[in-house]
Amino acid sequence: MKKRKDWIRKADKRKKKKKDRGIVDFMKITYHFFQDLPHWINELEDPRNPSYITYTQADLVWMGVYVPSSQ
Numbered sequence: 001m002k003k004r005k006d007w008i009r010k011a012d013k014r015k016k017k018k019k020d021r022g023i024v025d026f027m028k029i030t031y032h033f034f035q036d037l038p039h040w041i042n043e044l045e046d047p048r049n050p051s052y053i054t055y056t057q058a059d060l061v062w063m064g065v066y067v068p069s070s071q
Contacts (some may be wrong), residue, residue: 023066030044037058038062039058040054041056041057041058041061042056042057042058044057
């Protein structure tokens, strides 16, 4: 069992949880204003060979958006 001084208070947990909602908030806003965006992206011409496709174009775009900048 953890020592009392190592316990995390509920208020601290709430602050941390509220702070770590960046992606969740981004997705809520994006889907609210651009509900059809994944469909629009998938309607674009896909130059990839269909037998090798695992992820949709929209999935690849979202992964690119979520990757943090290295600079």
